[in-house]
Structure formats: structure tokens, C-alpha cells
Amino acid sequence: MKTRPHITLSLIAWKFLPLLLLACLATPTADVRAQSPNSIAGRTFQLTISSGSFPLASSGSYRFLPSALDSAYAIVPISGSIAASSGTHTYTKTGLNTASLALADSVGGALTVNCTFSTANSGSFVLTRSGGGSQSGTFFLFSGTSPASLAGYTITVIVTSGASPYASTGSYQFLPASSGSTYNIVGISGVANSSGTYSYTRNSTMTGYISYNDSIGGSGFTDTLSFDSATTGTLFLRKSTAGGYQTGTFTMAAPTSPSISTHPQSQTVAVGSSVTFNVVASGSGSVAYQWRKNGSNISGANGSSYTISNVQTADAGPYDVVVSNFVGTATSSAATLTVVSQTAPSITDQPVSRTVRVGQAVSFNVTATGTAPLAYQWRKDGTNLVGATNGSYSLPTVGTNHAGSYSVAVNNGAGSTTSAPPAVLTVNAATPGTVVAWGHNHLGQTTVPAGLTGATAVAAGESHSAALRADGTAVSWGDALYGQSSVPAGLNGVTAIVAGYYHTVGLKNDGMVVAWGYNDNGQTTIPAGLSGVVAIAAGNYHTVALKNDGRVVAWGNNDNGQTTVPAGLSAVMSIAAGGYHTVGLKNDGTVVAWGDNAYGQTTVPPGLSGVVAIAAGERHTVTLKNDGVVVAWGLNNSGQTTVPAGLGGVASIAAGVYHTVALKHDGVVVAWGYNNYGQTTVPAGLSGVTAIEAGSYHTVAVVGTGIPAPTITMTSAANNMTLVWPNTATGYQVESTLNLLAPVLWNTETGSFQTGIGTIGMVLPVTGTKKFYRLTKP
Secondary structure, eight states, X not given: OOOOSOOBOOOOOOOOOSSEEEEOOOOOOSOTTOOOOSOOTTOOEEEEEEEEOTTSOSSEEEEEEEOSSSSEXXXXXXESSOOOEEEEEEEEEOSSSOEEEEEEXXXXXXXXXXXXXXXXXXXXXXXXXXXSOEEEEEEEEOOOOOOSOOTTXXXXXXXXXXXXXXXXXXXXXXXXXXXXXXXXXXXXXXXXOEEEEEEEEEOSSSOEEEEEEETTTOTTOEEEEEESSSSEEEEEEEOTTSOOEEEEEEEEEOOOOOEEEEOOOOEEEETTOOEEEEOEEEOSSXXXXXEEETTEEOTTOOSSEEEESSOOGGGOEEXXXXXXXXXXXXXXXXXXXXXXXXXXXXXEEOOOOEEEETTOOEEEEOEEESSSOOEEEEEETTEEOTTOOSSEEEESSOOGGGOEEEEEEEEETTEEEEOSSOEEEEEEOOOTTEEEEEEOOTTSTTOOOTTOOOEEEEEEOSSEEEEEETTSOEEEEEOOTTSTTOOOTTOOOEEEEEEOSSEEEEEETTSOEEEEEOOTTSTTSOOTTOOOEEEEEEOSSEEEEEETTSOEEEEEOOTTSTTOOOTTOOOEEEEEEOSSEEEEEETTSOEEEEEOOTTSTTOOXXXXXXXXXXXXXXXXXXXXXXXXXXXXXXXXXTSTTOOOTTXXXXXXXXXXXXXXXXXXXXXXXXEEEOOTTSTTOOOTTOOOEEEEEEOSSEEEEEEOXXXXXXXXXXXXXXXXXXXXXXXXXXXXXEEEESOOSSSOOOEEOOOEEEEETTEEEEEEEOOSSOOEEEEEOO
16 A cells, blocks of 8 residues: 555554553752653653563663644654554643653553653653563653644655555655645655645644645545654654554755746837746745736736737836745846837848759848848748748758749838849759768768869768769868868878778778878777778778788777687678678678677678678668669668668668668669658759768768769689679670789770670689779770
């Protein structure tokens, strides 16, 4: 059963047996004139046993807790083997320094004993049972002063012990909801919330009682809580219709008058506008508000705020608010409302028509005069644009769907005007060799540098981006906190570029690797003697290189084994690096992965083969098969591994933290997964893309002059091998070389062509000499 809102005392078990005799003997004191109280009606006193014999406890303590104005009490265990009990008492003052207390106990039956007090507050006692056995110890008489009324008090109860139907431990509060007759019982721990009514009786200067009716216990649930002092004490709670009790402690917080922490502020507004005054106040119980103007109440203005719509000059003046509760009132400082006449808005600088290409940024601006505040609403083709309510309107990544006519309406309380003629936005196809970026742009990672052209490849990190130009130079932008977007001066001859979380890596045409940016894990410290590199990849805090002999080298953070290349791994033709894992593609079309596998990102699906490209996200892995189909696995919290149904004809892939991107052979980009920053919303009209990359929460693409270069795969049978590529890539020839060290000499192969379902192939003899092959257009 849930605990009830009762105040209890700490108790122990003691059973009175019939005809016990209690004699309280004085503890020797220096002042023999100390007076016994005139009455102990309603007062609590405690006995502490120091010695005793059967059948009484030999040690322990208990309390006499008055539960009525004078004659009734409860015996509450504090410690030792003493049982809770109840009974009646009578008090007789026998002299200046002495008094006797007659007790009748419910456990012991018709029990009558006498206790003599020799001082007002404390002394010693001896309890003798006529049938044998005795106890001796000390007593203490509580003398705290109870408040005259508990109306509005907040009472916190902490239960330290108890028995069914009450909780044995827990805490709750009495929270008055009005002047004192209603309250909420709020369970803080181990106690159910409840509600009900209570009344307070102060029977003497020393004690008071709360009687209450509780909604959980039912209409018949009534009991009393006894207070020893004004603010703190111990408690005993018992339900009259059931056994069990609670003991513990309580504290009381007196009710407070309202206090205003935030006063209404003076304001100046124009005729026709609206104005709101606010106040923040607190106090015991329910707080009421009454707003005033010039000291007179405003009808219906009874909330913590007061609003005037369509302000007129007659509304000018001082406003304040009176805050009240059952304890008292508080009045705010006055806030002055000043009302000024308005001038209708007039546009002095109209928005200007613009022509941009897909992927570029554009802004429209207007300048207007008139009485502030001015409100703006931008429109496209006459329809309001949601959230476009400033003096300018910007599109960070333009698509063909943004083409149209733009205007803006400016208004205030005095009138409205609309820009004219509309500003026309013309959107053309992206220029070949330019970069388009979209998604999160908090550090400028999707703001492509103006004039960037000649791009052939891109890279994307956590909050920075990079592009590789056809002339072998690199450009980077976005976050530069660790120097990750600061390309080393004079760097040229770059053939590939990749980006980690906060670092960037470039591969030069001499097979050497260059890296810059964050290096706390050694990810930009190139291993000594590393050369002959043909491919690179970058994870969050590690870097990977593929050598021309098919071996993989990795360095940087290795907390999850991402740089521990599997022993004996060889014949690798492509690599990818995720957040904390690494992936390799072997020349037989199979995939190997190692490092973090918390979400299965390194568990390659059984039987996966025919893979021609790989990509790795934060915690997922993506592969592209030779039939243009994408396969993905690992973490899928945002749908990043759920490949769109029917997706085919894919030429390349990329993976971000929680999103995935695919580039089709026709130059169209498809993206899926997490899209809170628009990273999977491909700009409308974007086409002719030749390269893609995915950053943490953004996507970057290169617009080229044709379709993406096809991927070539190899199969072998008997003494022949067949090189295969998609049939959408026509007009290509096969070239080979014996090694990839500069200068590389490529020779044209003259094998026989053959066609398959969706593919073109060339059959060549296996000669036993190692060769590298590529597709080129004459």
C-alpha cells in the first residue's frame, strides 16, 4: 500500500504488561528550584532505557506522542525491542518541582503507573512492574513552540521506518494549494501522489496537530500528525482503520508573500502595433494577478502577461501589476508605454534579378524606410516563402526548382508595400569542372570558393571540403581550426585527395603521400619510407594507403584495430576508411574489413562477390557490384544502409556519418539516410556529375563534361581473362602497363570485344606477366 501523508516519530518495540509502575526520579541538579511544567498537555516526552530486566527491554528508547489535546498518546518505538502502543494519561502537578503522570496502556491492558517529573525538561526515571522486573534511564520533555497556524505551510516528510500498509522508506510533501484547507501530497520517493483536505489545531504553545482526509486512503481515512516545534521534528503516523505505522522526520516552510523577480519593462511602440507586458512572480499557494493603468484595475487583465493589440495614443501611460496570494500582495514597478505615430513603409532599393548555375548560392536584398518595426515577407511566384521574413532572402545551394520571380512585401501598422517589378532568378546548368555542395554549412563547408573551376575530384571531412584540380593543385575550404583546410604552399602533382574528420590527405603522381591538419593520433605523420602508393583513404582519426604491390599500410588512431592490417592481406585494388574501421577490395571482387564492429560494419555479407567499388561511413559499409547494384550493411539508425528500391546503373558510391550517396552512369546523384541538414536533398536539376564525396553531414559533387568514368572488373577462365565494364560507357579502349611508377607508359591492348547483358568486355590471354589495366577514351 502507498504511504499516506502523515508525520511520524522514530520508534521501537515495547509491550506494556499489566500493572507496571513507573517512577521518575530526579537527576541531581545544581538548581533544586527548577519547576515542573504546569501541564504537559499535548507535549511529547521521550524515555531512554539504560538498564532493565525481563520482561522489559534492557536498552532502547521510545516516545510518548500526544495524539489528542490532552488525554491520549501513542507510544512510539525509537530503538530496541519495544512495540508501538497507545493509551491515555492524566497529569497532576504535586509541588513546585514535582508532578505525576498516570498512564493506561492499550498493549498492557488496565495499566496504571505513576511518573514523577522533577524538572521542566529532563530527568531520570525508574519503571517498576508489580510482577517483577524494572527499567531505568532518562527522560526528555520536548518544549518546542508550534506555529499559531499552518495555513499555507509546505511540510516535507522523510520516512525512515515503517510497516504495511505504509512504505518503510521514502519522502513526500504537503503542498498547500490554497489558504490552508486543501493540499497536494507529492511523492518524492517511494510514496504515491495524493490529495485531500487538512485542518490544523494548536493545542498549546508547544504542540499542534494536522488532521487530514486522504484521497488514496478513501473518505474514511483520518489521522493526526503531531508537531514538536515550529519548523522541524520527528513524526509518527498511524491509520486508524489498519495496523502499521511510519516514523521519520519532518520540516516545515512557512508560507511566503508574493515576490516579483522580473518587473514589466517600459516600451515604445507605434500606433496600430501590439505590445505585451510581462511579470515573473512567486509565492505560496496560488498567485493571482491584476494589471493596472494609472493605478486603476484593467478589467480581465489577470494573467502573468498583459497584451494590447492595435495600440492607440490613448493607451499611453504607466502600467503595473498587483500580485497576491493568501499571505499578502506585491506591486511591480511601473512600466511606461510610449505611443508614436507611424510612417508607412517605402522601398528605396528593389531586389535585383540574378542568373546563377545549379549549386551556386544566391541572395536577394531589399532596403525600406518607415516607422519600425518593419515586417518582411518574401514570395516566389506570388506565394509566401515560409520563414523568409527578413530584409534579405538567401539560397545557399540553388537548384532548377528555385528559378522564378521573387518579390517582398514590407509592412507596419501604417501600411504595406510590395517590391516591383519582381526579381527574376534564372538557373542554368552547372559549369563543367565546378563543385556543388549541400547539407550542413555551419563552418562554411558547403560554401564553394568563388571562381573554383577545373575540379576533377572532391573530398569531404567533418566540417571541411576539398577539391582536386586538373592541373594537380588542391583547394580546400570550411573549418580550419586544425589547419585541415590549409593546403600546403606549393603543393602540386596531386592525383587524389581524401579527408578525415579533421585532416586532409593528398596523393602525388610520384607515389608519395602528403597530409595536413589534426595530428593528435599521428594520422598526418606519414610512415618513413612509404612510397609506390596508388590509392589513399582517411577515417575519423586514421589514414590508409594502398601500394602498387597490392599491400595496405595504415597509421593513426588504432583504438579499434582499424590500422592493424590483417596479416598476409595482398592483392588489394581499392581501400576505404570509415569512422573507426577500414575496408579493402581485392582484385577478385571480394571484400575484407577490420576495426570497429559494434554495428556489424566489418562483418562482410556471406557470398558477396563481384564488387568493383567500396565506401565506408561512420559505422556502416557500402559496396558497388559489377552489375551496378549497391549493397550496404552496419548501423542503419537513419536508413543509411537501406538502398532505395530499384536503384541500379551506379558508377560510384560515398558514405557520410549517417547517409549514403550514389552516382549513376548518367551523371545523376541519388542520396539516402539522415537528412536533418539537407545532405541527402540533391539540388534539383543537378546533372552531369562525375565525382561525389560525403562528409559527416554534407555532400560534395563535381560537375564534369560527360558521364563518370566506368569501373572495370576482371574475370578469368582457363588461359584467358575478361575485362568487363558497363555498356553505357562506349568508345573506350583498354590500355595496360607493367608498373605504376612515374613515368608510366601505357600500351593499347588489342583483344577481342564481346557484349553481355548490360556490359562490354574484352578477352585477353593470361601471359604470366603482371600488368595494370585501365579504360581510356581516345
